Amino acid sequence: MRSLSRLLDSDVFWSFRRSPLTIVAAATTLACIVAAVFAGWIAPHNPFDLKTLNLLDAFTPPAWTERGNPAYLLGTDDQGRDVLSAIMYGSRVSLMVGFFAVMLAMTLGIALGLLSGYVGGKVDAFIMRVADVQLSFPAILIALLIDGVARVALPKESHDTLALYVLVLAIAASGWVQYARTVRGSTLVERNKEYVQAARVIGRHPVAIMFSHVLPNVMGPVLVLATLHIGTAIITEATLSFLGVGVPPTQPSLGTLIRIGNDFLFSGEWWITVFPGAWLVIMVLAMNLLGDWLRDALNPKLR
Amino acid sequence: MIAFVIRRLLQGVVVMLVVGFIAFSLFNFVGDPVALMLPPEATQADRQAMRETLGLDRPFHVQFATFVGNAVQGNFGISLRLGRPVSALLVERLPATLELAFVAASLALLVGIPLGVYTGLKRNAWLSRVFLTVSLIGVSLPTFLIGIFLILIFAVWLGWLPSFGRGDTVMVGAWSTGFLTASGLKALILPSITLGLFQLTLIMRLVRSEMLEVLRTDYIKFARARGLTNRSIHFGHALRNTLVPVITITGLQLGAIIAFAIITETVFQWPGMGLLFIQAVQFADIPVMAAYLCLIGFIFVVINLVVDMLYYLVDPRLRIDRAVAGGH
Numbered sequence: 001m002r003s004l005s006r007l008l009d010s011d012v013f014w015s016f017r018r019s020p021l022t023i024v025a026a027a028t029t030l031a032c033i034v035a036a037v038f039a040g041w042i043a044p045h046n047p048f049d050l051k052t053l054n055l056l057d058a059f060t061p062p063a064w065t066e067r068g069n070p071a072y073l074l075g076t077d078d079q080g081r082d083v084l085s086a087i088m089y090g091s092r093v094s095l096m097v098g099f100f101a102v103m104l105a106m107t108l109g110i111a112l113g114l115l116s117g118y119v120g121g122k123v124d125a126f127i128m129r130v131a132d133v134q135l136s137f138p139a140i141l142i143a144l145l146i147d148g149v150a151r152v153a154l155p156k157e158s159h160d161t162l163a164l165y166v167l168v169l170a171i172a173a174s175g176w177v178q179y180a181r182t183v184r185g186s187t188l189v190e191r192n193k194e195y196v197q198a199a200r201v202i203g204r205h206p207v208a209i210m211f212s213h214v215l216p217n218v219m220g221p222v223l224v225l226a227t228l229h230i231g232t233a234i235i236t237e238a239t240l241s242f243l244g245v246g247v248p249p250t251q252p253s254l255g256t257l258i259r260i261g262n263d264f265l266f267s268g269e270w271w272i273t274v275f276p277g278a279w280l281v282i283m284v285l286a287m288n289l290l291g292d293w294l295r296d297a298l299n300p301k302l303r
Numbered sequence: 304m305i306a307f308v309i310r311r312l313l314q315g316v317v318v319m320l321v322v323g324f325i326a327f328s329l330f331n332f333v334g335d336p337v338a339l340m341l342p343p344e345a346t347q348a349d350r351q352a353m354r355e356t357l358g359l360d361r362p363f364h365v366q367f368a369t370f371v372g373n374a375v376q377g378n379f380g381i382s383l384r385l386g387r388p389v390s391a392l393l394v395e396r397l398p399a400t401l402e403l404a405f406v407a408a409s410l411a412l413l414v415g416i417p418l419g420v421y422t423g424l425k426r427n428a429w430l431s432r433v434f435l436t437v438s439l440i441g442v443s444l445p446t447f448l449i450g451i452f453l454i455l456i457f458a459v460w461l462g463w464l465p466s467f468g469r470g471d472t473v474m475v476g477a478w479s480t481g482f483l484t485a486s487g488l489k490a491l492i493l494p495s496i497t498l499g500l501f502q503l504t505l506i507m508r509l510v511r512s513e514m515l516e517v518l519r520t521d522y523i524k525f526a527r528a529r530g531l532t533n534r535s536i537h538f539g540h541a542l543r544n545t546l547v548p549v550i551t552i553t554g555l556q557l558g559a560i561i562a563f564a565i566i567t568e569t570v571f572q573w574p575g576m577g578l579l580f581i582q583a584v585q586f587a588d589i590p591v592m593a594a595y596l597c598l599i600g601f602i603f604v605v606i607n608l609v610v611d612m613l614y615y616l617v618d619p620r621l622r623i624d625r626a627v628a629g630g631h
Contacts, residue, residue, distance in 0.1 A: 133318055136555070136607050141562040141599070148584040148592060149329060235445045242447045243569055245584050262451060262570075266466070270455055277448045285443040 015297045022293040028286035032279075036092040043085035062271050075271040078264060083271060086257055087279050093253035094280070097167055098234035104172035105233075106226050109179020114210045114218075116180065117187025128184070131177045139174040143236055146170035147245050160248040167246055171236050178225055186218035220298055227291035231284040238280055254280045311611055315604040320371075322600035326593035327370045379594035384586045389594045393576060398478045399469055400575035403567070404560045406491050407499035412553060415503045419510025420542060426515070435511075438504035446563055450497040450570035457493060465490045467572040498567040502556050509552055513545035554610040558603045 016022055035042065060076040061067050074083040116127040134142065147170040154162055190196060191214070199209045234254075240246035241255030242262075249256060254276045261273025361369075373379070379389040422431040441449075458466035470486030472479040481487025517523065518541055526536045565577030572578065576595065583591035 133314075136558070137603055138559045138562045141565075144565065144584075145596065149325070151584065152329065152587045152589060152592070231443070239445055239447055239566060243566065243581055245581070258448070258451065265451065265455060265459060268459070270459070273451060274455065277451060281444055281448065284445075285440070288443055 012297045016293070019293060021289060025286040025289035025293070028282060029290055032091060032283045032286070033095065035088050036095050039085070039088035039092050043082075043088045045082040045085040047081040047086040047089060061269075074275045075269075077260065077272045078269075083257075083275050086252065087254065087276050090252050090254045090257050090276060091279060091283065093164075093247055093251050094234050094237055094255070094283075097164065097171070097237045097247070097253065098230050101168045101171035101175070101233045101237070102226050102229045104168060105175040105229065106179050106222065108172060109176040110183050110215065110222065112176065113180035113183025114187055114214060117184035118191055118206065118210050118214065124184070127180065131180055134174075135177050139232070140236055140239060142174035143170040143240060144243070144245065146173055147240055151245065160250055163246070163248045164251070167237060167240065170240075171233050174236070175229060175233065178229070179222055182221050182225060183218050186221065187214055190214050190217050224291065224295045224298060227294050228288065231287040231291065234280070234284055234287075307615060308612065311608055315608055318604050319597075319600060322597055323371055323374060324367070326374070326596045327367055329589050329593050329596075374594075374597055379597075380590040382583075382588055382591050384583065384588040384591070389590045392579060392591065393594060393598060395479075396574060396576045396579050398480060399573060400561065400564050400568070400577060402481060403491065403494055403498060403573060403575060404557070404564055406495040407560055408502065408553070408557060410495055410499040411502035411506055411556075415506030416510050416549070418503075419507040420514060420537070422507065423511040423514030423518070424537060434507065438507055441500055441504045444500075446497060446501065446566045447570050449500055450493070450567060453493045453497060454570070464493050466493070469574060494567050494571045494573055497570065498560060498563060501563070502553075502560060505556065506549060506553065510545055510549060513548060514541060517541045517544050551610050551614055554606060554613065558606045561599065561602060 016026070040046075060080075062075045074087070076082055077086065112127050116124045147166060150162075150166040150170070154166070187210075196209060196213055199213050204213075237246060237253060238255030238258070241253050242259045244259065246255055247253045252260070257276035258273050258280070261269070261271075261276065264272050377390045381387065382389050382392055385392065418434055422434050425431050454466045457464045465486070468490060469481045470488075470490035471484040472481050472487055473483045474480075475483075481491060523536060523540060526540050531539075561577075564573075564575060565581055567573065568575045568577040569581050576598075579591060580595040582588070583595065
C-alpha cells in the first residue's frame with residue numbers, strides 16, 4: 001500500500017497525468033495486452049477450433065457493410081475464421097515473441113556490456129568490435145539471416161516446434177548491441193566511483209560487484225531502451241512472418257495474418273489484411289509513444 | 304591517413320572472411336551435399352568418388368581456401384531450385400534491385416532535404432507540425448504495411464498504378480532497365496515510395512535538427528550582423544554545414560535500402576535479388592543464400608569503408624581524435 005501511494009506521489013506519475021497523449025497510449029497498450037492475454041476468454045470465436053468453422057461463412061465482409069454478419073464484427077477470412085478473434089490470438093503470438101526477444105536481448109546486452117565496461121582491456125575491445133560490425137548491418141537483415149540459416153540447419157520435422165524459439169533468438173541476437181553499448185558506457189563511469197572501490201576493498205567477487213552494485217545503477221536507461229525496443233521487435237517479428245520465414249502457419253501472428261490476407265487484396269477482400277495491419281500499427285505506435293514519454297520522464301535534464 | 308585506411312581495409316577483410324566462413328559452413332555442414340547430388344541408389348564407391356571430385360575429403364582449411372578462391376571469382380555453384388549458375392542469377396537480378404534502390408534513395412534525398420529545411424526554418428508553422436506528425440507515423444509503420452496500403456489504394460481501389468512486377472524492360476547491353484518504358488516507370492512508383500519513405504523521414508528529421516543546431520551558432524549570428532540576406536544565410540551558410548552528416552547517413556542508409564529491398568521486392572513481386580534471396584530461404588536453396596550473404600556483406604563493407612574515409616576527409620577534427628586514440 002505504501003509503495004502504491006509512493007508511486008502515485010512520484011514525479012513520473014505526475015508527468016504521466018499531465019500528458020493526455022500518454023494516457024491514451026497507455027490505455028491502448030493495456031487494451032492490446034488484455035485482448036491478447038485473455039484471447040481465449042474474450043474472443044468471440046476460437047479461430048483454431050475446426051468444428052466451429054463453416055466454409056459458408058468464408059469472406060464475410062465487416063459487420064457494418066451490406067453483406068456483413070453481426071456475428072463477425074471485422075468479417076471472416078478464406079476459411080471462415082473470424083478476423084477479430086484471429087487478430088486477438090495472433091497478437092498474443094506477436095507480443096510473446098516481442099517480449100521474450102527483448103528480455104533475451106536485454107540480458108545478453110547487459111551481461112556483455114557489464115563485462116566490457118568492468119573488465120576492460122582486450123575483452124572490451126573484442127566485444128565492442130563485434131558490436132561495431134553488427135551495428136553496420138540493419139537488425140532486420142541479421143534476424144533474417146539467422147532465421148534463414150536456422151531453417152536450413154534444423155531438421156525439417158522440428159521446424160514448426162522450434163520456429164518460435166528460433167525467431168526469439170534471431171530477433172534478440174540482432175538487438176543486443178544497443179543494450180551492451182549503453183551499459184558499458186554507464187559502467188565505465190560507475191566503475192571508478194567510491195562505492196565500487198569500497199566493495200572491491202572489502203573483497204567482494206567481481207561478478208557480485210558487477211551485478212549487485214553496478215547493475216542497479218545503470219538500469220534506468222536500459223529499461224527505457226527495452227520499452228522502445230518492444231515495438232521494433234514486434235515489427236521485426238511481423239516482417240519476418242510476412243516474408244514467410246517467421247512463425248509457423250499453425251500459430252499465426254499478426255504478420256502471418258497480413259501475409260494470408262495479402263493474397264486476397266486484389267479480389268476485393270481488403271479486411272482480411274487491413275485489420276491485422278491496423279491493429280499492429282496502433283499497438284506499436286502506442287508502445288512507442290509510451291516509451292518516448294518514459295525516456296523524457298526519466299531524464300533529469302528535462303524536469 | 305594511410306595507416307587508417309589500411310586498418311579499415313584489414314577490418315573489412317576480416318568481416319568478409321567471417322561472412323565467407325558462415326556461407327561456407329552453410330554449404331558444408333548443413334545437409335549432405337553428396338546426398339543432394341547423387342540418386343538414392345548410388346553405391347558407397349560412387350559416394351566416395353563424388354566426395355573426392357567435390358574435394359570433400361581434403362582437410363578443412365584447404366576446403367575453405369578453395370571456397371574463398373571460388374567466391375572471389377564469383378563462382379558459387381548451381382542453384383538447387385532453378386538449376387542454373389548462381390552468379391548468372393544474381394547478375395540477372397542485380398539491375399532490378401539497383402534501379403529500385405537508386406530511385407528510392409533519390410526520392411528520399413530530393414524530398415527529405417527540402418522538407419527538413421522547411422521544418423527547420425519554420426519551426427512553428429502548422430505545416431511543419433503536420434510533416435513531423437506524419438513522419439512519426441511513418442516511422443512506426445513497417446515497410447511491408449506501407450506497401451500493402453499503397454497497393455490497396457492506388458492499384459486496387461483507384462487502379463492507377465500496377466501492383467507487381469517491373470513492367471516492360473529494355474535491354475541496354477547486359478543491363479535490363481525499366482527507365483525507358485512508360486510501364487517500367489509506372490511500375491517503379493509504388494515500390495520506390497515504399498522503400499524510400501522511411502529514409503525520407505529519417506533525412507527530414509536529421510536535416511531539421513542539424514538546421515536548428517547550426518542556426519544557433521555564432522557564425523550565423525555574424526552573418527546576420529553583416530546584413531546578408533536570409534536566403535544567402537539559410538542556403539549558403541546553414542544548409543551547407545548540415546550536409547556533412549546528411550551525406551554520411553545517406554551513405555550508411557544505402558546499405559539499409561538494399562537490405563529493406565528484400566521486403567519491398569516481396570510485397571511487389573519485384574524480380575530483384577531480395578526476392579531471389581527470400582525464395583532461396585523458403586526452399587533451402589543454399590548456394591543462392593551463401594552467394595547473397597557474401598554479396599550483401601561485400602556491399603556493406605565497401606559502403607562502410609567509403610563512408611569512414613569520407614568522414615575522415617571531410618571532418619578535420621576526426622583526424623586529430625583518431626591520431627590521439629591510435630597513439631597510446
